[in-house]
Amino acid sequence: MEGSESPVAASGASADAGPVSIRLEDVHVTYRVYEQRHLRLDDILEEGIKPRRYRSIHAVRGVTLDIHAGEAVGVVGSNGAGKSTLLRAISGLLPISDGAVYARSQPAFLGVGAALKPKLSGRQNIYIGGLVLGLSNKEIEERFDDIVRFAGLRRFIDLPMKAYSSGMRARLHFAIATAVTPEILLIDEALAVGDRKFRRRSARRVEEIRAGAGTVLLVSHGLDEIIRSCTRAVWLEQGRLVMDGTPEEIVEAYTKAEDASDDENDEAGAADVSDDGDAAGASGDASAGGVGAVEDREAARRRAKRARREQRRAAREQGV
Amino acid sequence: MADGGVIAAITAGDGDPREQGLVRLGTNQPLVDYLxxxxxxREYVLSVPVSEFRSQNLDTVLGSAWHVLNPLMQVGVYFFVFAIILKTDRGLDNFLTFLAVGVFTYHFTQRSAIKGARSIVSNESLIRSIGFPRVILPVSTVLSEGLAYLPAVVVMFMVALATGVRPSPFWALLLIVMVIQVVFNFGIAFITARLTTIFRDFENVLPFALRVVFYMSGILYEVENKIDSPRLRQVFNFNPVYAVTSLARHAVFGQPAPTILWFTAFFWAMVLFVAGFFFFKAGEKSYGRI
Incomplete structure (x- = not known):
């Protein structure tokens, strides 16, 4: 599969795809986040001591979707749209509050970084990461050279990982995580930090998995990333699916909506999501998952308001 | 609809998902599959303590020497306070060894409880990234503490030899005591791990509860000498932490231990291990939640 240059087939969504490998049935995810309110003496005097208040975040609101073997599906949407949460729900790592997730096999989430130890060398971390993903020492030994070559870290493999640049670290994570060649791979903003060469290489690896009847789900703000690596895309906004189609269609509609809303209210959403340029920054808190979205609640509210408007417009334009 | 991508088109296919070879995710695994x-x-479980041990003192000048120096200094402090200042050692001819064995043995359980309590909450990002049986986390935490306990055991025997204790075949019994203690600590860690996910405040209460256990388990004093009431002495015999430390002391001093202590230690270890495991597993699916 090395030679195949254009991973994006002309096929639309699920037209000539294989059997269903992931099925989402009306999936909802709600979680509680406690408010960070400082307890003040006069509050206590007035209201007494009460348990901390929490906010329920309804991050995914009824997503129904079939994904087939051999598809690489990109997920786009503004910050706080529920993309990462949806991905974690599919992986079975975040409990869903309603609906059901079915899959052909346990999806592998590209998040091996959390298991690695920054103080230890890249070499030791390849073993740690491989073991936590379920490989045996012997299997890791066999794949060791491939992992190092793919990550391009031959000269640095015995340095402690904390000395690596963020791009080097991302390369190592990706190389370890895909050494297992999972049937279903979920990627959350992992590829954008790498340099051009690495991005090309990782796109090829995604294509390899896809071509071997695997399934890849990719959350990214890098829109050309999605066009380059995916055969299908969905647009998520406010926890709901807005649109499903070829990557080109989705990216075009999504960009149009973003641009339109930017012109509309410059003062409100000034420093907001752009596509490629912002991706590196956004991936920094990718591991924090849903929490990152909560921190800038104010910005998220503004964005959400805008997203609702976009959604209505998109629906109107398409005559629904 | 020409562009084939509007909301109405987003529907899942028909038919029973199970018939298409799909498995529902997020349901509870049967016990056998879980185990x-x-x-x-298992290779990961064993690799965690080793890599933890390696990474602990990488930045210090003395490096891994600290694994031995640290317990040695602890015994020094306790000896200074309790034998030299407070003189609680009356009636004991080898207080230093008595103290070393008691303090180190207790520390292993204490650290297992505290680190075990953090094993789920501190690995949140790992839990939300990789699917694996979560019981691995408290297990590898206890094994890490067990590995850190080994240098202390070496120090224990060094102190014993230096204070005139003769090597004896009873020393081999310490190995059995340690196995029982590891099983006991697994149970404790399973329970504290889940409790911390239910009430985060538990983590702050735990050190005080452990302090109470510390003073009630005869770590710093000999129960036979300091407790007058025979009935109260009987109660000590059913305290698993007292039983384990006392068994370790008997082994090091080369004396046969009362059967009741073996019974107590073994009984509690089994009960806490089994009950703790099922208590921990019952919360398995909630550990990914924020």
Missing amino acids: RSVWDR
Whole structure:
């Protein structure tokens, strides 16, 4: 599969795809986040001591979707749209509050970084990461050279990982995580930090998995990333699916909506999501998952308001 | 609809998903499958303590020497306070060894409880990234503490030899005591791990509860000498922490231990291990939640 240059087939969504490998049935995810309110003496005097208040975040609101073997599906949407949460729900790592997730096999989430130890060398971390993903020492030994070559870290493999640049670290994570060649791979903003060469290489690896009847789900703000690596895309906004189609269609509609809303209210959403340029920054808190979205609640509210408007417009334009 | 991508088109296909070879995710695994997946990760479980041990003192000048120096200094402090200042050692001819064995043995359980309590909450990002049986986390935490306990055991025997204790075949019994203690600590860690996910405040209460256990288990004093009431002495015999430390002391001093202590230690270890495991597993699916 090395030679195949254009991973994006002309096929639309699920037209000539294989059997269903992931099925989402009306999936909802709600979680509680406690408010960070400082307890003040006069509050206590007035209201007494009460348990901390929490906010329920309804991050995914009824997503129904079939994904087939051999598809690489990109997920786009503004910050706080529920993309990462949806991905974690599919992986079975975040409990869903309603609906059901079915899959052909346990999806592998590209998040091996959390298991690695920054103080230890890249070499030791390849073993740690491989073991936590379920490989045996012997299997890791066999794949060791491939992992190092793919990550391009031959000269640095015995340095402690904390000395690596963020791009080097991302390369190592990706190389370890895909050494297992999972049937279903979920990627959350992992590829954008790498340099051009690495991005090309990782796109090829995604294509390899896809071509071997695997399934890849990719959350990214890098829109050309999605066009380059995916055969299908969905647009998520406010926890709901807005649109499903070829990557080109989705990216075009999504960009149009973003641009339109930017012109509309410059003062409100000034420093907001752009596509490629912002991706590196956004991936920094990718591991924090849903929490990152909560921190800038104010910005998220503004964005959400805008997203609702976009959604209505998109629906109107398409005559629904 | 020409562009084939509007909301109305987004529907899942018909038919029973199970008939298409799909498995529902997020349901509870049967016990056998769960245990098998723990077994499949055994190499990871064993690798965690080793890498933890390696990474601990990488930045210090003395490096891994601290694994021995640290317990040695602890015994020094306790000896200074309790034998030299407070003189609680009356009636004991080898207080230093008595103290070393008691303090180190207790510390292993204490650290297992505290680190075990953090094993789920501190690994949140790992839990939300990789699917594996979560019981691996408290297990490898206790094994890490067990590995850190080994240098202390070496120090224990060094102190014993230096204070005139003769090597004896009873020393081999310490190995059995340690196995019982590891099983006991697994149970404790399972319970504290889940309790911390239910009430985060538990983590702050735990050190005080452990302090109480520390003073009630005869770590710093000899129960036979300091407790007058025979009935109260009987109560000590059913305290698993007292039983374990006392068994370790008997082994090091080369004396046969009363059967009741073996019974108490073994009984509590089994009960806490089994009950703790099921208590921990019952919360398995909630550990990914924020």
